[in-house]
Amino acid sequence: MKPSLTCREFVEFLDRYLCRELPAETSARFDAHLACCPTCSAYASTYRETVALARRAFEADDAPVSGVPEELVLAILAASRPTT
Amino acid sequence: MEDTLLVDALRRGEAPAFETLVRNHGPRLLEMTRRLLRHDDDAARAAVQDAFVLAFDAIEGFDGVELAAWLHDLARSAALLRLPRPLAEEPIDALLPAFLDDGHHVRHPHAWSAPAEAGAPVRDAVDRLPDAFRIVLLLHDGEGLGVSAVARALGLTDNLVKLRLHRARQALRGLLEAHFGREN
Numbered sequence A: 001m002k003p004s005l006t007c008r009e010f011v012e013f014l015d016r017y018l019c020r021e022l023p024a025e026t027s028a029r030f031d032a033h034l035a036c037c038p039t040c041s042a043y044a045s046t047y048r049e050t051v052a053l054a055r056r057a058f059e060a061d062d063a064p065v066s067g068v069p070e071e072l073v074l075a076i077l078a079a080s081r082p083t084t
Numbered sequence B: 001m002e003d004t005l006l007v008d009a010l011r012r013g014e015a016p017a018f019e020t021l022v023r024n025h026g027p028r029l030l031e032m033t034r035r036l037l038r039h040d041d042d043a044a045r046a047a048v049q050d051a052f053v054l055a056f057d058a059i060e061g062f063d064g065v066e067l068a069a070w071l072h073d074l075a076r077s078a079a080l081l082r083l084p085r086p087l088a089e090e091p092i093d094a095l096l097p098a099f100l101d102d103g104h105h106v107r108h109p110h111a112w113s114a115p116a117e118a119g120a121p122v123r124d125a126v127d128r129l130p131d132a133f134r135i136v137l138l139l140h141d142g143e144g145l146g147v148s149a150v151a152r153a154l155g156l157t158d159n160l161v162k163l164r165l166h167r168a169r170q171a172l173r174g175l176l177e178a179h180f181g182r183e184n
């Protein structure tokens, strides 16, 4: 039986655990730590919430879109006017 | 005008098509380059201009499938080229979880949850991360690139991208805890 994980180890490799990149035996030790450590459990749930919030914050429909300033439109057209 | 018709008109060098392209696709591209360049408006505008000039030159070779995605890739690459290099990597230890010598947490994280409309405070918090972490998080979680694509875009190894992404999320978690934890 390997020694149980420390909280530091749990948090350090949390991303690999959540992405299921850890070997099965290691992942089982993470499962066990998560089940008995309320601190890491709270950390893991707020970490996942953070990842979800970041994705949502930058989804096209959520981020505000303003127009393109007219002088930029003109500058782009001037820089790339068809030569024919 | 549909994109396929627009591309045909662009290939014929019709001037109105160029203007339509800029007006249709410019706003989203500018929003994205502003995000990557942290609201440095001059650099963001220059990146969009770079992208359109490249697109007009390369329209002959464009495969005609996804015009918006193609322009988006060009503008993103142009924005990355305009980031101040090397990417700022100031320490973010203060935002990372702290541990005692025995490996236990120094303190219990606050439980918090964000309101439904959390976009603005989350984007503000991301803006506070040093560029080396902010850009990896934006490319991966905002732009939806995979780890290897982020690594190629920034000239980093996959492992360094994974590490910076994890640190960026941890730091963001700390900032959001300070923001949303206080409101609850």
Ligand SMILES: [Zn+2]
Residues within 6 Å of the ligand: A006, A007, A008, A010, A033, A037, A039, A040, A041
């Ligand atoms: Zn723990």
